[in-house]
Amino acid sequence: MADILLEIKNLKVHFPIRSKRLFGGTTRYVKAVDGVSFHIERGETLGLVGESGSGKTTIGRSLLRAIEPTEGQVTFNLDGQVVDLTQLQGKDLRAFRRYMYLIFQDPYSSLNPRMTVRDIIAEPLVANKLATGKEVDEQVRETAALCKLNLEYLRRFPHAFSGGQRQRIGIARALIARPQFVVCDESVSALDVSIQAEILNLLMDLQAEFGLTYLFIAHDLSVVAHISRRVAVMYLGQFLELAPTKQLFYAPRHPYTEALMSAIPEVNPELEMTPVSLKGEIPSPVNPPAGCRFHTRCVYVQDMCKTEIPQWREIEDGHFVACHFADTLTLKGVTSLDTIGSVN
């Protein structure tokens, strides 16, 4: 039995849309996350992909209780002690926050311009009263060094730094309290290619060193594939497929995953892209389609898909999918394995 850090059962996050009328009619809801169940193993990276508006960020934030889940259960296994995150309140919740942290997307807006780098990195320690006086400085210096930040920079303000450096500051801040679970929400998306590689390497090194568990959210599929052990595909608030990375990319079982894979532009001019055309765009999460949510855009759609909701089932060991026809369809994954000419 694998060592499970987080177990998520039937998680729902619904946001009410306020009616404009004073005593106005029925309240409608944006179903950002609508019944998602999965687990994350200790020390692994679970990738989360999907188009914008599919609910990736909402899942990440609701696991951290930065957004209140509407329904469902999230249990956190803190070294053998199982805690139901959704039940934590007040002081207990605040005390628990040191075990989980978020690395933001935009290194420009997520650092307070009026605080020095040292104060930014120290904040989780100070706020959680985990250290005082000299200990704080010591730990800041240690963590900054781990994140390969020049210690001379600690007295400066964030505006003096480049995007890559700022992201290092953000990572140092996230890790100083030695959390167990870190949500990386598009954490490398704003960076240049050459810098992105460095930050990805850093995240992987830190994971190896501290046994960190990541939920890695990104829209760039190659980046997710690179860092994740398993990947989940999200669509309109639900998971459509979850599998070990290679299985998902090379042998997808859900038509939506196939379409996503076919749309990745590969770094090879000889491989012509033949994207499986997805009709239209992602429907509104206020009124998701009946039956299978993906049926309005699916090329393999049958009558049954329009009315019956497909079960979320384990089709192979560790390979989950929600599609009526996952057993019968032959789908194409990324095929470039042997055809790409090697670079040097």
Place this chain on the structure above:
Amino acid sequence: MLEVKDLEVAFKTDEGIIHALDGVSFSVKRGQTLGIVGESGSGKTVSAKAIMQLLPRTAAIGKDSSIQLRRKNGDIIEITQLKTTGREMQRVRGGEIAMIFQEPMSSFSPVHTIGNQIMEAILAHRQVSKQEAREIAIDILDKVGIANPSVRMDQIPFELSGGMRQRAMIAVALSMNPSLLIADEPTTSLDVTIQAQILELMNQLQEEFKMAIIFITHNLGVIAQVADEVAVMYLGQIMERGTAKEVIHRPQHPYTQSLLRAIPRLDRLGGRLVAISGDIPSPLELPGGCPFHTRCEQAIAGVCDTQRPAITRISSTHTLHCFLHEQSG
């Protein structure tokens, strides 16, 4: 179609002069796509804006710079000689060269309907009545794959999704029937699925209208898919130029090689990425010599940091600026 030679652009700022472009030369042929790839601060967008004469007032174009455009009627004009606000330039802008931008939301006026904004462009460049302009606009929206074009015409940009807005943007650009389209990161803010649709659309339209396209992006995957020829830029200079196959399969410049090693690729899952050490230098303190020498693993001390490498020709299409090749070749 378009020939850019020794383009130099400098900006005056409070902190000093920024040399955004330094001796950039490239050309685009009819019906072909030139991909310009580079990281932030490499001068991709400045090159595009220089061609369109859309640079801010603080910018100065170098004396020896030349941008020659072959017009639809066969005449060759020198764009740098035209007055930026003159009538001639206005005709070129839109009529001959059109541009689409990264963020379609901020390039549209938020308070006018999509239809009015397309018609405005048509009326400015073609001798047609309002009614005809409307018909042309609907026709073009249909062409770029927008369903229900006559309904969409009367909608305001925020009512459209990102992919739809980018299609509308392309429609505006095409409505004037340009012979050169400059696309500046047109798919960067879109989802992969929508990106694939837009790339395919541009491909189709290029075939239909025989347009030349300059495609600017930082995404090497996109470049590999769309470009016939690729120019790799770094800090205001072109490092390497060649056909897409040459540059991607047989990169010769250390910068291009490092870039290709730094991106995660689906055929090499799990391995470690080879990052390029150091940061991109500030444009205010550009390194002397070869601009990449501060991060280059193969830099030759005393050579790369003092002199600018001249152009080396590897094949009739493949050129680069690097001392490593100057010596061996």
